[in-house]
Amino acid sequence: MTLTDSELEHALAELDAAAMTHLHTAIRSPDFNGQIGALTLKDLASLLPLAKAFSVHPISGIPVGAVAVGQSGQLYLGANLEFIGMPLHATLHAEQSAVLNAWMHDEKAVVSLYVSEMPCGHCRQFLRELTNIKSVPIHAHGKSHKLEALLPYAFGETRPQGHGLLDSRPFSLDAAQGLPNILERRAINAAQRSYTPYSQSPEGFTLECLDGRVFSGRAAECAAFNPSVPSVLVALNQRNLSFSRKVTITHATQAKLATSTNSPLAFARAIIRTLSKAPVKVVQMEAK
Incomplete structure (x- = not known):
């Protein structure tokens, strides 16, 4: 493929x-x-x-x-x-x-x-x-x-060392209810590494393909908001750059913070619908 x-x-x-x-x-x-x-x-x-x-x-x-x-x-x-x-x-x-x-x-x-x-x-x-x-x-x-x-007149401040996209600290999160399955756990694990300094709303996503490969994604925010990348796009990016880029998506899971002020779910469902018939399952998270 x-x-x-x-x-x-x-x-x-x-x-x-x-x-x-x-x-x-x-x-x-x-x-x-x-x-x-x-x-x-x-x-x-x-x-x-x-x-x-x-x-x-x-x-x-x-x-x-x-x-x-x-x-x-x-x-x-x-x-x-x-x-x-x-x-x-x-x-x-x-x-x-x-x-x-x-x-x-x-x-x-x-x-x-x-x-x-x-x-x-x-x-x-x-x-x-x-x-x-x-x-x-x-x-x-x-x-x-x-x-x-x-970009001589950029919006926002330069991120301090240890607080940027590639080097920020992880969140401590877990499922709000019940025991998560393997894909839900991987989505939660991805969410914990989110870079969301502006909304404080970490979220993660997992895709499983027909060949068994699993791709995870986590949210990456930008001070200007619109260039921010939701976790579903990060997961789809990893799939696209892989050997399995054209393999059918069979399972999709969104992990989102129960108290989040913004929700990635509608966007995730809409974009997955363009690629697969797999429903997007949701696991709610809370801070440990």
Whole structure:
């Protein structure tokens, strides 16, 4: 269910033989999850065609790819993700996709970001949630930029160390009633790692596919609110960047705070309905 040979050959055409062989093997593995081990490449921008190959763009017709470099040296792919039948604001942007992919692999910092197009204002504002963003080079169209130059009059304050998107502290949560099943527990576990400093309303999501793979997501907020990403989109992003990207979704579970001032549930149900007949089950959470 991964990329076809022709898609791969086109995406990897700019790479040397060793890198091409390594990536062919990695991407064809059933365990592939959008993460690539450190590669010796002259220019990491040469991976952008590969990232773009994961783009789902039925509305815009514009594929966008991104590669985030984690402080561990690992590389994380990202691609824009659009949904037929949903409002345009349901779209996940490539820069968000790559950063969230790194976050879901427990990276504590992104040290550089490569993008196939210049970041839009939406993404520039979202990237301000990274505590080290002032030092992160953003590479696009052969040039390197700093976010302060791209967004000189940003909304909100810079996040302090230890309180940003990739390095914030977890919540302590559990099911409000009863004993959660395995998927509910995974959704709760994901919710505990949410980044929700503005609403204090953590939430998590799990997807199970027909092949048994399970993908989790957690909420990532932005000071400007609209660039925030709900947990269902984070989970769908992880599925899209994996070997199981086209495998049928059979189960979906939303974990939400019982006392939350905002609810992700209506959006989650609407977007899952465009992809699957699986109902979205709900587990209510409370703080421990």
